[in-house]
Amino acid sequence: MRGKMRIPKRSEFALVWTTSAFSTVGTRTLGVAYPLLALGQTQSPTAVGWTGFALAVPVLILYVPWGLLVDRISPRAVMLFAEFCRCLTVATVLVAMFFGGPSLAHLIIAALVEGALWGLCNLAETAMLPSLVQPVTMWRALAKSEGAAHFASLAGRPLGGYLFGAGSYIPFAMNTALFAVSWGLFFSLPRTFERRPAGVSLLHDLSEGFRVLRRLEFLRSAVRLVTLTNLLVNTLIMIFIAGSAGMSSATIGLVLAVGGVGGGAGAVVAFFREPGRSILRVHAWIWLLALTVAMLGALLAAQGEAWPYFALAFFLTGFGGALSNVAIRVAEVTLISPGELARVVAVARLCSFGALSLAAPLGGALVTWYGVTGGSILLFAVMLIIMGVSWRHDGLTPPMPDIPRSFRHSYRAKQALRRAHRTMRTANERVRLAKLIVDTIEEVVVGGDADMTEAEPAVGRLAPAGSQITGQSLGVRFEVSGQRGCRCGDCASCELRSRPHPA
Structure with a gap:
């Protein structure tokens, strides 16, 4: 080889x-x-x-x-x-x-x-x-x-x-x-890699990711929306930590870990259900629901513990984030040429991590100025404004392009083709089995004819249609020949041989 x-x-x-x-x-x-x-x-x-x-x-x-x-x-x-x-x-x-x-x-x-x-x-x-x-x-x-x-x-x-x-x-x-x-x-x-030519200058190559991302409406809007929502949820995490006085460290760790559980659950759902065209709008709705739950928890904190509400909010953001991340990554891989993919992804990740770095000081400032309740209400109000803008204009939450959906149709067509192949294989096997049975029967019939001819030449034989006598039980027309070429039909031998064969 x-x-x-x-x-x-x-x-x-x-x-x-x-x-x-x-x-x-x-x-x-x-x-x-x-x-x-x-x-x-x-x-x-x-x-x-x-x-x-x-x-x-x-x-x-x-x-x-x-x-x-x-x-x-x-x-x-x-x-x-x-x-x-x-x-x-x-x-x-x-x-x-x-x-x-x-x-x-x-x-x-x-x-x-x-x-x-x-x-x-x-x-x-x-x-x-x-x-x-x-x-x-x-x-x-x-x-x-x-x-x-x-x-x-x-x-x-x-x-x-x-x-x-x-x-x-x-x-x-x-x-x-x-x-x-x-x-x-x-x-x-x-070792499969094609070396790609360098651009006109190093600065041009470095800025290529920004230019490509600006040309792709869906990815540009997705990066903008995800950057805003990441800033909001990580600010909410800092607000929760700042207001967690009196909670045990185990409870704080459990609430923060729930976000990872939600992300895992969202990834499982994304594995069995491909991204839809309105995935960015679904992302925004999930974030609005999560911040609503967190705001309710902050408002009801005086009447009881607020951590279950924050845990649910973090689960929802992790779940929605996993769904949108899969859709965005599919769009990145399918819409961007391999020679530019890493640079465009780097720009998108840079925006997301930049939001994470700003979340800690922003959360501390909100708790200092407005407290836990006021900070949670302010984050909900910002998300409500974002949702209103996306509802009036599709520029923030545009539909997912058609290319990934064509992949979905191709996947379904491929599955249907596989089922058709299985059906054809089953039918071919049945045809081969039927042919084998027919061949076996023909061999048995021909062998039986040969044996009868050798034992008694005067025994009746199958004949083409139009012969003299028709067998009633088999419905087959056949010709009877008597001993020594007798064809009278009156002798005992002819009478015996002309009887229908029992079924």
Whole structure:
């Protein structure tokens, strides 16, 4: 066989999907372990803040350059490089812990590298999807990826805290092994990549993602809407945390984790039901319902505990966010050429993460000025205005383009074709069985004729239509020949042979 045998596309996507889920678990555990280790080494809350900032800031600075890099280099090579460097970075922290370290500078640099390489690996996975997944099943593949991200995030943060409590070195040892395994698994992916030509200038290539996104109405509006709603929900999270005085830490963690559960549930629904044309409007309605529930919880806080209302609100936002994320990612993969995909996705993610960075100070300011109740009412009012604008004008919530819907029709046609093939195979098998039965009967009849002719030549034989005597029981016309060519029909031999055969 010429060349190297290639694994099926379904296995390739399963490999990328599984490895990405493990990588996300590692990122979430490190997002907890790095600040906790900084606090344990320095006993300074400021060090904790700088370490958390180091994990988040590379996304804001490097996402667009990383998009250009992924569009120019093989995504497989990018993922191999990113996983190897992440493994090496975590290993340096682990080794330093056995020698009394690491220092605060070491931790901040390691956190910067981890945040930067996570964004690079995330973009490379997105750019690799069109070569691994058939268009008719793209929405199912992206639903799997979205669900894995939500469940990995849900499990990663508690796991990081638990492992660090069991031993400060355990989360770093686990992630060293996890990144090493991921790096080894990515070697199984094929080397399929066409090098794309560079543009007229580096600045032109970097800004190409903004220009492409501006030309695509649905994606442009989706990024605008998702940025606003992400800002609102993360501000609501800060309002809830600021007003959680008197609650146990377990209750606070449970309420915040419900959002991840809602995201997982939304991904499951998206897997079985492809995105509809009005997905952005559904997204806006879900957000309005969630902020209404949170406002009611803040208003009723004086009469009882408000955390169940906030938990329901976070579940709804996670559920709606997963549905819209799958639809937006399907539109990205199907509407954008592979040579520009990573840069456009980088611009979209940059807007979303920018909203996350603004949510914390905005939530603190709202609680300071208006309190928990006033802040919740203000967020509801803003979302109500957004919903009113989207109801009057489709510019904020345009329908999803027709290309993903044609994929849905193609998928259904493919399923119908498969059913037709199964029906044809069943019919062919029945025809072959009937032919076999007929052939067997003919062999038996011909064999019986031959035996009768050899034993008694004068025995009656089948004859064509128009012969002298008709058998009543079989309804077959046949000719009777007597002994020695007798054809009188009066002798005993003729009378015996002319009797109908019993049924």
